[in-house]
Amino acid sequence: MIDPASNELPIGVFDSGVGGLTVLKALRQQLPHEHLLYLGDTARVPYGTKSPASITRYALQAADHLRKRGIKLLVIACNTATAVALDELQKKLAPLPVVGVLEPGARAAVALRPAGSHLVLATEATVRLGAYSRAINALDASAVVAEQPCELMVALAEEGWLNDPVADAIVHRYLEPWLGETAGPKACTVILGCTHFPLLRESIRRVIGDDALIIDSASTTAQAVERTLDERKLRRLSATAPRLQLLATDGPSRFARVGRMFLEEDVSADDIELVDI
Amino acid sequence: MIDPASNELPIGVFDSGVGGLTVLKALRQQLPHEHLLYLGDTARVPYGTKSPASITRYALQAADHLRKRGIKLLVIACNTATAVALDELQKKLAPLPVVGVLEPGARAAVALRPAGSHLVLATEATVRLGAYSRAINALDASAVVAEQPCELMVALAEEGWLNDPVADAIVHRYLEPWLGETAGPKACTVILGCTHFPLLRESIRRVIGDDALIIDSASTTAQAVERTLDERKLRRLSATAPRLQLLATDGPSRFARVGRMFLEEDVSADDIELVDI
Numbered sequence: 001m002i003d004p005a006s007n008e009l010p011i012g013v014f015d016s017g018v019g020g021l022t023v024l025k026a027l028r029q030q031l032p033h034e035h036l037l038y039l040g041d042t043a044r045v046p047y048g049t050k051s052p053a054s055i056t057r058y059a060l061q062a063a064d065h066l067r068k069r070g071i072k073l074l075v076i077a078c079n080t081a082t083a084v085a086l087d088e089l090q091k092k093l094a095p096l097p098v099v100g101v102l103e104p105g106a107r108a109a110v111a112l113r114p115a116g117s118h119l120v121l122a123t124e125a126t127v128r129l130g131a132y133s134r135a136i137n138a139l140d141a142s143a144v145v146a147e148q149p150c151e152l153m154v155a156l157a158e159e160g161w162l163n164d165p166v167a168d169a170i171v172h173r174y175l176e177p178w179l180g181e182t183a184g185p186k187a188c189t190v191i192l193g194c195t196h197f198p199l200l201r202e203s204i205r206r207v208i209g210d211d212a213l214i215i216d217s218a219s220t221t222a223q224a225v226e227r228t229l230d231e232r233k234l235r236r237l238s239a240t241a242p243r244l245q246l247l248a249t250d251g252p253s254r255f256a257r258v259g260r261m262f263l264e265e266d267v268s269a270d271d272i273e274l275v276d277i
Numbered sequence: 278m279i280d281p282a283s284n285e286l287p288i289g290v291f292d293s294g295v296g297g298l299t300v301l302k303a304l305r306q307q308l309p310h311e312h313l314l315y316l317g318d319t320a321r322v323p324y325g326t327k328s329p330a331s332i333t334r335y336a337l338q339a340a341d342h343l344r345k346r347g348i349k350l351l352v353i354a355c356n357t358a359t360a361v362a363l364d365e366l367q368k369k370l371a372p373l374p375v376v377g378v379l380e381p382g383a384r385a386a387v388a389l390r391p392a393g394s395h396l397v398l399a400t401e402a403t404v405r406l407g408a409y410s411r412a413i414n415a416l417d418a419s420a421v422v423a424e425q426p427c428e429l430m431v432a433l434a435e436e437g438w439l440n441d442p443v444a445d446a447i448v449h450r451y452l453e454p455w456l457g458e459t460a461g462p463k464a465c466t467v468i469l470g471c472t473h474f475p476l477l478r479e480s481i482r483r484v485i486g487d488d489a490l491i492i493d494s495a496s497t498t499a500q501a502v503e504r505t506l507d508e509r510k511l512r513r514l515s516a517t518a519p520r521l522q523l524l525a526t527d528g529p530s531r532f533a534r535v536g537r538m539f540l541e542e543d544v545s546a547d548d549i550e551l552v553d554i
Contacts (some may be wrong), residue, residue, distance in 0.1 A: 043331050044321060049435075051528045054320050124531070155432035158326075166450055169443050251328045254401070 007236050010035035010243065011225065012071030014062045017045035018158065018255060019195035020077030021262035022218045023101060027075070028244070030222035031229070034236050035243045039066055039275070040259075043250035046154055047080040048123025048194070055125065059085040061277045063093060065247075072234050075225060076100045079193050079217070080123050083131035097228050104224040105191050105217030106135035110143060112213055113188040117144040119178050119212075121204075122193030124149045132193055146187065150174045150194070157196040160261050167203040175207050191215045199261060246272045284513050287312035287520065288502065289348030291339045294322035295435065295532060296472035297354030298539035299495045300378060304352070305521070307499035308506070311513050312520045316343055316552070317536075320527035323431055324357040325400025325471070332402065336362040338554045340370060342524075349511050352502060353377045356470050356494070357400050360408035374505050381501040382468050382494030383412035387420060389490055390465040394421040396455050396489075398481075399470030401426045409470055423464065427451045427471070434473040437538050444480040452484050468492045476538060523549045 011031070013024050017040050024038050041047075041062050047055050059081045063074055074096060076082045076089065082100030090098045109118050120132040126147075133145040152170055161167050180186045185208045192198055198216050205214065229235045236242070248255045252272040259267045288308070290301050294317050301315050318324075318339050324332050336358045340351055351373060353359045353366065359377030367375045386395050397409040403424075410422040429447055438444050457463045462485040469475055475493050482491065506512045513519070525532045529549040536544045 043327060045326075049322075049528065049531060050320060054527050152429070152432050152436050152438070155429050159429045161429070161450070166443075166446050169446050173438070173443050250331050251326065254326060 006072050007234055008035070008238060009070050009072040010037040010245070011073050011075060012063075012066035012069075013038045013075045013077050014059070014066060014081070015040055015077040015195060016047040016058075016081065017042050018258045018262050019154070021259055022195050022198045023075060023077035023221055025263050026218040026222040027225060030219070030226055033239075033242055035245075037066060037069060037071060037245045037247070039247040040249070040255060041277070042248045042255055046123070047078060048125050048151060048154060050125065052084045052125070052129070055081060055084040056088060059089060060092065063089050063098075065275065065277045067093060067096065071096070073225065073228060074098045075221065077195055077221070079195060080125045083126045083129045097232060097234075099221065099225050099228055101195065101217045101221045102131055102193070103135055104220035105193065105215050106132060107139060108217075108220040109189045109191055109213075109215045110136055110140040112215070114140060115142040116188035117186065118146070118189045118191055119185060119187035120145065120147040120191045120193040121150045121153070121174070121197055122147060123154065124151055126193055132191065146178065147193070148174055148178065150197070153200055154194065154196045157199040158258050160258070162199055162261070163202050167200060168206055171200060171203045171207045175204070179208070185209070185212045187212055189213045189215050192217060247275045248272050249275060249277055283349050284511055285312070285515060286347050286349040287314040287522070288350050288352060289340075289343035289346075290315045290352045290354050291336070291343060291358070292317055292354040292472060293324040293335075293358065294319045295535045295539050296431070298536055299472050299475045299493075300352060300354035300498055302540050303495040303499035304502060307496070307503055310516070310519055312522075314343060314346060314348060314522045314524070316524040317526070317532060318554070319525045319532055323400070324355060325402050325428060325431060327402065329361045329402070329406070332358060332361040333365060336366060337369065340366050340375075342552065342554045344370060344373065348373070350502065350505060351375045352498065354472055354498070356472060357402045360403045360406045374509060374511075376498065376502050376505055378472065378494045378498045379408055379470070380412050381497035382470065382492050383409060384416060385494075385497040386466045386468055386490075386492045387413055387417040389492070391417060392419040393465035394463065395423070395466045395468055396462060396464035397422065397424040397468045397470040398427045398430070398451070398474055399424060400431065401428055403470055409468065423455060424470070425451055425455065427474070430477055431471065431473045434476040435535050437535070439476055439538070440479050444477060445483055448477060448480045449484045452481070456485070462486070462489045464489055466490045466492050469494060524552045525549050526552060526554055
């Protein structure tokens with residue numbers, strides 16, 4: 001049964017800050033007719049160095065705020081929050097569908113390189129939980145997974161030093177242990193396990209060479225969202241122009257400035273609503 | 278009138294995270310007989326990219342927590358919190374003396390290089406407020422002050438890549454606009470306007486050369502605390518060994534690991550009390 005009122009609701013997208021805007025961008029490309037409501041928890045960014053208990057509390061508050069505004073599906077556009085809190089959010093928000101960024105990336109890596117070796121680049125918290133290893137090995141028991149925390153790459157992406165010798169040096173330092181003796185990575189895929197890292201894709205490519213596949217969970221997550229909308233018959237039916245609404249818990253002017261790089265389009269501080277969760 | 282009960286109370290030290298441990302270390306050297314109570318607001322670190330309203334709220338909550346535990350003086354061991362909230366904290370906590378890290382550094386720079394030019398390295402929030410320029414020019418109207426935001430250096434110090442070519446490259450990128458044509462900085466002093474930056478002192482020295490004075494507000498703040506204790510007759514009189522107590526709002530294990538670098542001594546997660554403010 002299609003309920004037109006539900007179908008008109010936006011897709012809620014939540015991240016610790018601006019990183020999830022790479023997922024928002026992929027959603028707009030994949031689902032150009034959908035309303036989107038984005039919440040960046042910029043007052044408490046970054047999540048990657050915080051404890052599971054704090055991350056879970058923050059994620060629940062953010063999800064609750066979006067649910068009260070009215071959404072038809074929630075995307076956790078943050079690998080750390082997905083690794084820590086996806087199960088709890090799915091339980092608490094049911095029957096609202098909740099899609100995380102982690103499983104779609106794991107699924108894509110396994111499909112493209114079965115029985116392969118995978119290198120996951122992520123935050124400290126995501127690596128500590130070993131969430132990617134579990135997700136990949138649940139799909140492909142013979143896959144070999146290594147996880148590398150790359151904390152400084154989050155600040156680097158936010159600073160906007162992209163395509164830059166300093167960025168290459170930082171990326172090289174993190175990837176060095178995983179490069180083979182004749183250069184090139186030992187892994188078949190390199191998974192961008194943090195939504196900030198697609199901005200550093202070109203540096204990562206330069207460091208790892210041409211052989212390894214780079215898996216960007218933004219586009220794989222957008223495809224997973226599309227499948228879920230279809231399964232639940234939740235696609236938007238109206239042909240009027242879709243709305244994009246941006247919320248932040250702190251600093252709209254910084255959000256706008258940094259957000260422009262992630263969304264690759266103009267964002268003004270006036271477009272961003274400050275919310276207290 | 279000396280009240281022995283007050284004199285026995287610890288000095289409270291508050292920072293957004295681990296950076297203030299450089300100030301704690303200087304306090305222990307300057308005042309080896311004092312009890313010290315340190316609170317790192319690691320659940321909400323970093324402050325440097327957040328709005329003044331949020332920073333003020335966080336600082337008031339932290340100060341209130343320390344006051345309730347009992348302290349005889351409060352040190353705001355965070356340049357950002359000092360720049361944003363010192364006046365408000367002094368007003369709200371009076372008659373408890375509150376010492377910030379900013380004014381002692383400004384005072385030292387002006388005393389050492391009168392009518393000089395000064396380059397302040399700080400977080401985005403500190404630079405946006407121009408607090409160093411105001412403090413320096415209030416003491417020396419003919420001083421010339423430039424402020425450079427160096428956000429990535431905070432994450433760099435926390436990652437522990439010290440004395441490292443990547444650190445040198447990052448420091449060079451920020452300082453490049455301020456280096457003279459025949460190398461060496463145009464400024465007479467370089468002020469470390471963030472408590473994380475003393476860890477990067479050797480990289481900064483390599484980049485700026487030998488000419489400019491590096492002003493580290495940790496030691497100047499410790500001297501200011503000593504003066505205040507003497508003025509108020511608040512020095513500890515007992516000869517028993519002093520206590521050091523560490524509190525954090527999140528992640529004791531990360532606090533311990535990163536804190537070791539800042540304090541330059543062993544810190545165990547078991548020594549850190551987790552508090553909810």
